[in-house]
Amino acid sequence: MEAKGDKIPEEEKAEEGEGFGLLGEVHYEDIGNGKLRCLETGHELPSKNAQSYGNSKGCRLALIDRALADKKPPLNLFEQSPIAKGKLICKLTGDIINKTEQHIWKHLSGKKFQKRLEECSSGDSGAQDVTVRTKRMSIAVGPSSFAPRKKKSRLKHESTEIEGQPEK
Numbered sequence: 001m002e003a004k005g006d007k008i009p010e011e012e013k014a015e016e017g018e019g020f021g022l023l024g025e026v027h028y029e030d031i032g033n034g035k036l037r038c039l040e041t042g043h044e045l046p047s048k049n050a051q052s053y054g055n056s057k058g059c060r061l062a063l064i065d066r067a068l069a070d071k072k073p074p075l076n077l078f079e080q081s082p083i084a085k086g087k088l089i090c091k092l093t094g095d096i097i098n099k100t101e102q103h104i105w106k107h108l109s110g111k112k113f114q115k116r117l118e119e120c121s122s123g124d125s126g127a128q129d130v131t132v133r134t135k136r137m138s139i140a141v142g143p144s145s146f147a148p149r150k151k152k153s154r155l156k157h158e159s160t161e162i163e164g165q166p167e168k
Contacts (some may be wrong), residue, residue, distance in 0.1 A: 019105025023063045026054040040066050064099055074108055081147070092116045 015017055028036040037044050038053070041062035045053050053059050067075040068088075071103075081087035085098050090107060093116050097103045107113055 017102055019100075019102040022101040022105055023060075023067055023072075026050075026063070035048060038062075060101060061099060064101070064104075074104070078104070092120065 027039040029039055030047075031037050031044065034047050035044055036047050036050055038059070038160050041059065043053070043059070043062070066077065068078065068080060077091050078088040078093060081089050081096060087096050088099050088104070089096055090113065093107075093112055095107065095112070
């Protein structure tokens with residue numbers, strides 16, 4: 001049991017994160033001279049750095065890229081965003097999410113994804129048509145919060161209020 005003031009090492013913090021290890025552990029091959037080669041990504045590294053490399057951002061992103069290319073579940077439901085290399089597009093919902101295990105995990109366990117998954121698994125062909133349309137719209141239009149809005153003219157609005165009031 002830890003005391004209140006004890007600090008948790010960084011390596012343990014990374015492993016505790018939600019969705020960490022979603023794609024599994026990294027596997028290595030011994031290539032001699034105290035070096036290892038990552039079987040998933042092909043990176044070569046000293047054997048003493050194997051643990052820290054497996055938890056690094058570069059390794060985790062390379063694992064996600066590899067799983068996308070091989071269409072391994074659960075990443076068979078996503079595709080690479082043509083706009084940004086750090087984003088993924090969900091084929092089911094059309095949402096754009098960050099390419100991290102935590103964000104993928106949160107999206108997979110979210111209400112919107114689960115609802116669409118149930119709709120598609122029940123054999124509703126209309127739901128699949130809707131997801132294709134939403135995906136197209138999200139790519140073509142972008143988020144609606146960035147759409148230009150017309151501002152009302154305050155001067156015109158204030159002048160009509162003044163004219164409608166009786167003079168004192």
